[in-house]
Amino acid sequence: xxxxxxxxxxxxxxxxxxxxxLCAQDMNHEYMYWYRQDPGMGLRLIHYSVGEGTTAxxxxxxGYNVSRLKKQNFLLGLESAAPSQTSVYFCASSSDSFxxxxxxxxxxxxxx
Amino acid sequence: xxxxxxxxxxxxxxxxxxxTVYCNSSSVFSSLQWYRQEPGEGPVxxxxxxxxxxxxxxxxxxxxFGDARKDSSLHITAAQPGDTGLYLCAGDVSRLTNTGNQFYxxxxxxxxxxx
Numbered sequence: 001x002x003x004x005x006x007x008x009x010x011x012x013x014x015x016x017x018x019x020x021x022l023c024a025q026d027m028n029h030e031y032m033y034w035y036r037q038d039p040g041m042g043l044r045l046i047h048y049s050v051g052e053g054t055t056a057x058x059x060x061x062x063g064y065n066v067s068r069l070k071k072q073n074f075l076l077g078l079e080s081a082a083p084s085q086t087s088v089y090f091c092a093s094s095s096d097s098f099x100x101x102x103x104x105x106x107x108x109x110x111x112x
Numbered sequence: 113x114x115x116x117x118x119x120x121x122x123x124x125x126x127x128x129x130x131x132t133v134y135c136n137s138s139s140v141f142s143s144l145q146w147y148r149q150e151p152g153e154g155p156v157x158x159x160x161x162x163x164x165x166x167x168x169x170x171x172x173x174x175x176x177f178g179d180a181r182k183d184s185s186l187h188i189t190a191a192q193p194g195d196t197g198l199y200l201c202a203g204d205v206s207r208l209t210n211t212g213n214q215f216y217x218x219x220x221x222x223x224x225x226x227x
Contacts, residue, residue: 004154033215035217040121040219041219042116042118042200042217042218042219042220043155043200043202043217044217045215045216045217059216090154090155092154097204097215098142098143098204100145100157100160101145101155101157101202101215102157103153103154103155103156104154105152105153105154106152106153106154
């Protein structure tokens with residue numbers, strides 16, 4: 001019952017460092033999403049993918065890049081981390097855009 | 113600017129009380145979902161409503177989609193400590209706008225049920 005797995009679960013970075021967050025799903029879902037969750041802001045969509053090899057911008061894409069080289073994996077990259085990117089990041093997947101999204105347990109990222 | 117506004121933002125009630133949480137927007141949605149999120153975990157889907165005026169019940173939880181498909185409410189009867197969590201509504205406009213994924217989450221209502 002893995003569902004959606006995010007790694008790492010916690011990370012602390014210094015300003016300017018880069019890192020990649022990994023999301024893996026075992027449900028053969030076409031759609032995958034990256035969100036950030038901040039207090040009082042709910043979940044905001046960063047980027048999403050409608051299938052292997054495709055990516056698209058969401059509501060708050062600046063400062064992030066993504067790749068979907070394999071259907072089961074969706075990577076979120078921060079090229080030069082900034083304190084404003086301190087947040088909890090959630091990955092989700094779904095079989096279609098209007099189907100329920102299945103979420104991972106989140107990655108807590110702090111940028112100092 | 114938030115597309116979906118939820119109210120109240122925080123709610124603390126005693127066990128056994130009833131409560132209603134609201135999700136409002138000026139936009140029309142093709143469907144709307146309600147999720148519950150517990151600390152340290154991702155949101156988990158509770159229900160999806162699709163038709164304007166639709167009412168769905170899940171045990172003590174009653175969900176209603178507004179007639180114009182712009183708003184929704186979640187009513188909990190006889191709340192229990194296990195209902196504690198962050199309740200999020202999420203609206204889908206993708207089939208209305210034909211612009212790919214347009215899935216928006218509300219700001220959330222944090223509910224605490226005191227034993």
